[in-house]
Amino acid sequence: QTLKIGASLPITGGLSVSGEKHKRGYELCTKLINEAGGILGRQVELVVSDNRSDPATAINQYERFINVDKVDAVYGTFSSRLTFPVGSILSKYNMVHAVPSGGALRIYEQGYRNLFYFQVSAAEYTGKDVVAVIQDLIPAGQGPKTAAIVSADDFFANAIAAGLLGEKVKDPATDKEIADLAPGYLADAGIKVVMQEKWPEEGFNDWLNLANSIKRSGAEMIIGLTASAEEAVQLTRSLKTVGATPKLVYLSQGAQTEFIEGVGESPANGVMIHTTWHKDVPFESTLAGKPFSNADFVKAFEAEYGVEPDEDSAIPFAVCQGIEQAINGAGTTDNAKMGEWLHARTKDDPVRTVLGRFTWDERGLAKDKSHIMTQWQDGKLNFVYPTGEFEGVVPFSYPKAGF
Amino acid sequence: MNVTLQQSSANSVLEARRAHNEKLARRADQTRATWFPLALLVVLLALPLLQFVGNYNYVLHLVLFTASYVAMASGWNILGGFAGYVSLGHSVFFGVGGYFAGMLLARYGISTIITAPLAGLVAAVLGYMVGLITLKVRGPSFIISSIALLMIARILFDNWEFIGGANGLTLPTNDLPVQWAKLPYYYAMIVIAAFTVWATYRIKHSKFGLGLRAISKDEIKAESAGIDTRFYKVMAFALSAFFVGMTGAVWGEYLTYLRPNIFLLILVSANLVLMSILGGKGTIAGPVVGAILIVALNELFVATMGASEVNILGTGLVMAVGLIFFPLGLVGTLAKKGKLPRVLNWD
Amino acid sequence: MLEVKNLCKHYGGIKAVDGATFAVERGSITALIGPNGAGKTTAFNCISRTVTPTSGEVWLDGERIDQLRPHKITAKGLSRTFQISRNLSDMTVIENVIVQSRVEGIRGLLRPAMSAEERDKAMAILDFLGITRIAYEDGHNLSYGQKKLMDLAALLMSDPKIILLDEPAGGVNPTLMEEIIGHIRALNEKKGLTVLIVEHNMELIMRLSHRVVVMAQGRVICDGPPEMVRKDPQVLDAYLGGVLEEEAA
Amino acid sequence: MADILQILILGLALGGVIALMGSGLSLVFGVMRIVNLAHPSLIIAGAYIAYWAFKVLGIDPIVMLPVSAAIMAAIGVLLYRLMFERETKSAKYSEMTVLLTFALAMMAEGVLGGLFTNTQRVTSPDYATDAFFIGDVFIPKGQLYAGVLSLAIIAALTLFLKYSRLGYAIRATTQNREAAELLGVNVNFISILAFAIGIGLAGAAGSLVSFVFSFFPAKHWEWVAMLMSVVVLGGMGSILGTVVAALLLSVVAAFVGTWIGATWSTMTFFLALFLILLIRPQGLFGEKPEMA
Amino acid sequence: MTELLQVTNITAGYGDGPAILDGAHLTVEPGKVHCIIGPNGAGKSTLLKSICGMLTIRKGDVVFKGKRLNGMRPDQILREGICFVPQERALFPKMTVRDNLRMGGFILNDQKELDRRIDGILERFPILRERAEQHAGTMSGGQQQTLAMARTLIIKPAIVMLDEPSLGLAPKVIQEMFDIMKMMSAEGVTVLLVEQNALMGLKNSDWGVVLDLGRTLFEGPAADVLADPRIQELYLGGKKAA
Ligand SMILES: Nc1ncnc2c1ncn2[C@@H]1O[C@H](COP(=O)(O)OP(=O)(O)OP(=O)(O)O)[C@@H](O)[C@H]1O
Ligand SMILES: Nc1ncnc2c1ncn2[C@@H]1O[C@H](COP(=O)(O)OP(=O)(O)OP(=O)(O)O)[C@@H](O)[C@H]1O
Ligand SMILES: [Mg+2]
Numbered sequence A: 001q002t003l004k005i006g007a008s009l010p011i012t013g014g015l016s017v018s019g020e021k022h023k024r025g026y027e028l029c030t031k032l033i034n035e036a037g038g039i040l041g042r043q044v045e046l047v048v049s050d051n052r053s054d055p056a057t058a059i060n061q062y063e064r065f066i067n068v069d070k071v072d073a074v075y076g077t078f079s080s081r082l083t084f085p086v087g088s089i090l091s092k093y094n095m096v097h098a099v100p101s102g103g104a105l106r107i108y109e110q111g112y113r114n115l116f117y118f119q120v121s122a123a124e125y126t127g128k129d130v131v132a133v134i135q136d137l138i139p140a141g142q143g144p145k146t147a148a149i150v151s152a153d154d155f156f157a158n159a160i161a162a163g164l165l166g167e168k169v170k171d172p173a174t175d176k177e178i179a180d181l182a183p184g185y186l187a188d189a190g191i192k193v194v195m196q197e198k199w200p201e202e203g204f205n206d207w208l209n210l211a212n213s214i215k216r217s218g219a220e221m222i223i224g225l226t227a228s229a230e231e232a233v234q235l236t237r238s239l240k241t242v243g244a245t246p247k248l249v250y251l252s253q254g255a256q257t258e259f260i261e262g263v264g265e266s267p268a269n270g271v272m273i274h275t276t277w278h279k280d281v282p283f284e285s286t287l288a289g290k291p292f293s294n295a296d297f298v299k300a301f302e303a304e305y306g307v308e309p310d311e312d313s314a315i316p317f318a319v320c321q322g323i324e325q326a327i328n329g330a331g332t333t334d335n336a337k338m339g340e341w342l343h344a345r346t347k348d349d350p351v352r353t354v355l356g357r358f359t360w361d362e363r364g365l366a367k368d369k370s371h372i373m374t375q376w377q378d379g380k381l382n383f384v385y386p387t388g389e390f391e392g393v394v395p396f397s398y399p400k401a402g403f
Numbered sequence B: 001m002n003v004t005l006q007q008s009s010a011n012s013v014l015e016a017r018r019a020h021n022e023k024l025a026r027r028a029d030q031t032r033a034t035w036f037p038l039a040l041l042v043v044l045l046a047l048p049l050l051q052f053v054g055n056y057n058y059v060l061h062l063v064l065f066t067a068s069y070v071a072m073a074s075g076w077n078i079l080g081g082f083a084g085y086v087s088l089g090h091s092v093f094f095g096v097g098g099y100f101a102g103m104l105l106a107r108y109g110i111s112t113i114i115t116a117p118l119a120g121l122v123a124a125v126l127g128y129m130v131g132l133i134t135l136k137v138r139g140p141s142f143i144i145s146s147i148a149l150l151m152i153a154r155i156l157f158d159n160w161e162f163i164g165g166a167n168g169l170t171l172p173t174n175d176l177p178v179q180w181a182k183l184p185y186y187y188a189m190i191v192i193a194a195f196t197v198w199a200t201y202r203i204k205h206s207k208f209g210l211g212l213r214a215i216s217k218d219e220i221k222a223e224s225a226g227i228d229t230r231f232y233k234v235m236a237f238a239l240s241a242f243f244v245g246m247t248g249a250v251w252g253e254y255l256t257y258l259r260p261n262i263f264l265l266i267l268v269s270a271n272l273v274l275m276s277i278l279g280g281k282g283t284i285a286g287p288v289v290g291a292i293l294i295v296a297l298n299e300l301f302v303a304t305m306g307a308s309e310v311n312i313l314g315t316g317l318v319m320a321v322g323l324i325f326f327p328l329g330l331v332g333t334l335a336k337k338g339k340l341p342r343v344l345n346w347d
Numbered sequence C: 001m002l003e004v005k006n007l008c009k010h011y012g013g014i015k016a017v018d019g020a021t022f023a024v025e026r027g028s029i030t031a032l033i034g035p036n037g038a039g040k041t042t043a044f045n046c047i048s049r050t051v052t053p054t055s056g057e058v059w060l061d062g063e064r065i066d067q068l069r070p071h072k073i074t075a076k077g078l079s080r081t082f083q084i085s086r087n088l089s090d091m092t093v094i095e096n097v098i099v100q101s102r103v104e105g106i107r108g109l110l111r112p113a114m115s116a117e118e119r120d121k122a123m124a125i126l127d128f129l130g131i132t133r134i135a136y137e138d139g140h141n142l143s144y145g146q147k148k149l150m151d152l153a154a155l156l157m158s159d160p161k162i163i164l165l166d167e168p169a170g171g172v173n174p175t176l177m178e179e180i181i182g183h184i185r186a187l188n189e190k191k192g193l194t195v196l197i198v199e200h201n202m203e204l205i206m207r208l209s210h211r212v213v214v215m216a217q218g219r220v221i222c223d224g225p226p227e228m229v230r231k232d233p234q235v236l237d238a239y240l241g242g243v244l245e246e247e248a249a
Numbered sequence D: 001m002a003d004i005l006q007i008l009i010l011g012l013a014l015g016g017v018i019a020l021m022g023s024g025l026s027l028v029f030g031v032m033r034i035v036n037l038a039h040p041s042l043i044i045a046g047a048y049i050a051y052w053a054f055k056v057l058g059i060d061p062i063v064m065l066p067v068s069a070a071i072m073a074a075i076g077v078l079l080y081r082l083m084f085e086r087e088t089k090s091a092k093y094s095e096m097t098v099l100l101t102f103a104l105a106m107m108a109e110g111v112l113g114g115l116f117t118n119t120q121r122v123t124s125p126d127y128a129t130d131a132f133f134i135g136d137v138f139i140p141k142g143q144l145y146a147g148v149l150s151l152a153i154i155a156a157l158t159l160f161l162k163y164s165r166l167g168y169a170i171r172a173t174t175q176n177r178e179a180a181e182l183l184g185v186n187v188n189f190i191s192i193l194a195f196a197i198g199i200g201l202a203g204a205a206g207s208l209v210s211f212v213f214s215f216f217p218a219k220h221w222e223w224v225a226m227l228m229s230v231v232v233l234g235g236m237g238s239i240l241g242t243v244v245a246a247l248l249l250s251v252v253a254a255f256v257g258t259w260i261g262a263t264w265s266t267m268t269f270f271l272a273l274f275l276i277l278l279i280r281p282q283g284l285f286g287e288k289p290e291m292a
Numbered sequence E: 001m002t003e004l005l006q007v008t009n010i011t012a013g014y015g016d017g018p019a020i021l022d023g024a025h026l027t028v029e030p031g032k033v034h035c036i037i038g039p040n041g042a043g044k045s046t047l048l049k050s051i052c053g054m055l056t057i058r059k060g061d062v063v064f065k066g067k068r069l070n071g072m073r074p075d076q077i078l079r080e081g082i083c084f085v086p087q088e089r090a091l092f093p094k095m096t097v098r099d100n101l102r103m104g105g106f107i108l109n110d111q112k113e114l115d116r117r118i119d120g121i122l123e124r125f126p127i128l129r130e131r132a133e134q135h136a137g138t139m140s141g142g143q144q145q146t147l148a149m150a151r152t153l154i155i156k157p158a159i160v161m162l163d164e165p166s167l168g169l170a171p172k173v174i175q176e177m178f179d180i181m182k183m184m185s186a187e188g189v190t191v192l193l194v195e196q197n198a199l200m201g202l203k204n205s206d207w208g209v210v211l212d213l214g215r216t217l218f219e220g221p222a223a224d225v226l227a228d229p230r231i232q233e234l235y236l237g238g239k240k241a242a
């Protein structure tokens, strides 16, 4: 009898680009597991369905997985906006909810059971690593003094911005304060915000004008919190067109191959992006009980799909690894037991994935992890931070020499 | 010259025309099958009994989901089907209803099932005011103005911090065990759907409904026939917003999550339009049949083809084929051809 | 009963109606004639407010109605037909007729669309006009003349006080027209129905009307009893083109 | 001052591209009474043609323009025969086409998604991210080329429709199909031709848009509302109106975006639509609807 | 006597509706003016529509100059030489009067000749010349009718079929209309018209046809039709002949 795992993903609609990549991550991992003999001796059957980027459909489909397909476990979906409602329903059914993407702090403050986030930390805390790069890698006094923050009006981007700017995170339903992030990472690092702008989630076209405003603000650092690689491309291309000359550019998206393809090598040079994963980082993990390094993953992925993987495929791959280890560890597909097992992970006995080691706190956020900061250099995405932790760190390039 | 006029009484043309007219007359007062929707309602009300013998949550979910679309498509039908104003922006009222009742629930703990009529009223007032502006134009311009309304609402909701902006708002879940958790919403939605269908029936067979139909054909003629076209149209808009708003209220609590891009989606509106048109715009059974059909088809696509572009291609294809072969919708076209099964003749 | 004062309707440079003044007495049958493009239809449109007049006043029963919306005017008892019939497609002939029956107040809106009495009344009218045969036909699928008759039927349905007929005889069979004229005259005599009629059929006008108003180029050029009008040289020249003399000969 | 000038230029630059996309829509409505909701997704199809030609063969998208227009026109013929031909006699043709093209938009999205995946694409000829600098002020080259070319195409087409014999036949067929047929017009052929022109225009727009915006199959949802607003504002069917509305709104949106906030710049289009409905329902250049 | 157009026993109807015509026949002779009369809904317009290809003929034949027309499209039939002006005015409402006339000559290839003929028409109908740049849809009822008639004069077909040409025209203009028709037939154009204004119509015609309930009841010289008392009573308004 096969072991069924369901995943509802945005294969069509606004989030389709990432959705498709997530599907690959899940599929590859399932295939490798099956080749190695499955989980608990059972072959794994992956049921993926398309929620068209629509939350109601996503909920509907998880209900279908649980009630009709009678799946043994589920994988999470892509994006905060879909994860939030799905979290509620999975919690109700007591399913282990391994989240590949859904970084807003509020999700983890709802009291949902068995939530496990397979990324570094809640999005609100991303700024910490960005500022760390500036403080650690740029000689004192030469760092940017002013910043322009432009962001998509998106759950995830808003959350990063809240951390950088030191806003309060509130639950609008009850007006309860969830976290006070004051004074914010930028203020901490002595960087003054000279411009701040948000663009709507859908239907925004006026990139040149936005880029022009950024240029006019004269900010030395440009922080672009885009919701997708597409927006990152648009923003970068526009900055090039208007001839902006910042010292440092940090984007929240843009580690994907589409980015370099869309903007070209020279404009991308020096653009810094935070990621959870990078192909050169020597993470060691296990798959089907055997060691499986990050390099193995990259090789397997290229063999399967003919292209290099990026973060959007690596994270779901890690989610799949986590569920596999949880079932094996608990020895059953009883989701309550799996949840207990996952919660019981410690620093020395973590879940091992191609994203590195994972242990979680009560809320479901990973403990003791930090982002990998990457930078585009001559058409290659190199990782520049944290230094000293792994091999292969490339020197940080600063300041950026125009677009 | 000799003029011969043969006024033969057995003129075949006369016969044919008389027969034709009699056929039309018969169709006009064909007895409708009121028992069928009533029986359907009884079955649906008893359906949750299944929970005693197993877990049929998904079945309940599907029925509830379908019922919500039945209510909304039927509501849409008042404006789009009777009055002939196709709106692609009705998800605005879905959102307004959802948020209004949702905020009451979040702040004061009053269940949306109680506040749904109030939410409907709020949606209706908004519909009335919007109608005053947009119902000045018909046809394509109106359709586009409805899309614009949706866009405006979307931007406003996305930026309104009080209701959580683009990030949305979570609502408390009820404390019932998983098996029974859906029931309150299930019954609420069935009742709303049944009420809406009944209301559209009453409207269609009233002077108001006749006036709306006249408006949909020729507004100038209607006006000169003594129909206050502006009032009729705006009322139709408000009424149709009312039912959609009520549905939104209950749907919000059922989802436990309110977010502009759950409610204020063009695809939600498009679904209403698709359902009404595929089933038969302007008929009573049409939106119901359409809703069931589309939900079923969606399920089929998900079950058989899973995740793929085939899904959206399929939806488009069904819509196109339906339009080409059933230009008046299933119910409408069959009725015109005199082939409508009795059980589907609700009007 | 109906008074039109100094009515103007200009389309850009075209003065469709240019200061027309005339009155229709209660209980009379008044004809409005004039050459093509004289502004007769436009005057009708202004009176029933289907178009907004550029200037001028329209009074009905001592009340000014040129600011009212068309349905209000209809509610006051003024009904009209259109020169080019406007029919409601996808609605049966009988529905086309019943649509015109009066609805009063919010309660009226909730009344059943077609009550038995209304249906009987409509059928009686259709019968009189000889079109019961097509009572359930789609209002769109009629011959030209049938559409005209349907319009007339709808008009009679609303029990108006005053009716404005725009070329009711155009395209209608002469034999049938005779009967219709008889009926209109009967309504006029028995119920005091006031009629304003536009027609090009002079013979009909002469027999039917009590008074004739002649328009040309947007103005009233002659106004009086039929006998007088038919002899007016201005009218003969602009409109009749000597037809009547020929007929008389 | 330079600031204001710069914002103005950027608004006009964006407006030129939007005018291009919208005028195809307007043209198809004006001569055929078809509200082509699939226009944006067909633009995307045209953009894909340009994209692959650029990627595989290295052909400049501007050079590709006639080719992708021709390919799309051919597809238009096919679509017309399959989907629209039998509807032409329907009394509700215009309304029907709104729904049919809506279905077509979904199908196109599905097919494009299947063929090209949902990865976002953009062609990057050098001029796409370059600008002419005149002192402090710059004019983006990509938008400039796209705008000027599109205005030229639209002008040529408008003249063709206005003065050529085929143009007469197309307009006549739209206004009164039966009458045109009685006067010797082969209405079916004319309808196919007109439809092919409309879709071909989407193909042409696609080539130009391919280096201005990035695109993927689902992108058309974002475009359709904005383009439609522009068309209604200009007056349904008036190409001049569409162009003026596109330029005007884009400029206003640029100022709103700079001075008030980017979020509200998108709103400009929709608010303007509501405003125009309030004061001039037929749009800036639209004809007043006929009354009696 | 050689007939130009021969309609034999045709059956026709709209869509899949009942037969409106059943057993209608008609003979059209060259150079004459023919007038069809009959009550409303008799099928007169339907008959003309069947001849010109707007309706499919279910049974029977339409033969023009020895050629069968069944199944041909209206635009092809026009090119054969049969021109039809329907009852519901077939104008292009958003085109100017001049452009409407230009469309009337669509099948002419010589543009110069076309312009010349249009000028000729405008000369003949001052009301049209006055309104040459006005949109046809905004003209008065009678003006539109005049335009529709005038348009047929641009091409010189073998047969012109006019459905109630006098509709909505002022008496003075009606007279002109019939004069033009006579002139056309003198020029060799055969005229086939339908008239409700039957007295007027028959008086100006050579040949009369009575159509009722979809079949031809009588065909004969117009004077005979006028004289027949039963036809008088049934279709002409019951008045004694003038
Ligand atoms: N919308 C319009 N735009 C421009 N001119 C118009 C418009 N409507 C009417 N006209 C002009 O106004 C004049 C009067 O038209 P109207 O229809 O009132 O004439 P009428 O007296 O009814 O003629 P008929 O006997 O031919 O029906 C005509 O010359 C017509 O061309
Ligand atoms: N489009 C249509 N669809 C269906 N039936 C139609 C259609 N047009 C006409 N009819 C029917 O065909 C019959 C004959 O119509 P036709 O138009 O030929 O009459 P007619 O003799 O021209 O009458 P009139 O003098 O009133 O113009 C009518 O009974 C009418 O109901
Ligand atoms: Mg008139």
Ligand SMILES: [Mg+2]
Pocket (backbone or CB within 6 Å): C143, C144, C145, E044, E045, E046, E087, E163
């Ligand atoms: Mg007729």
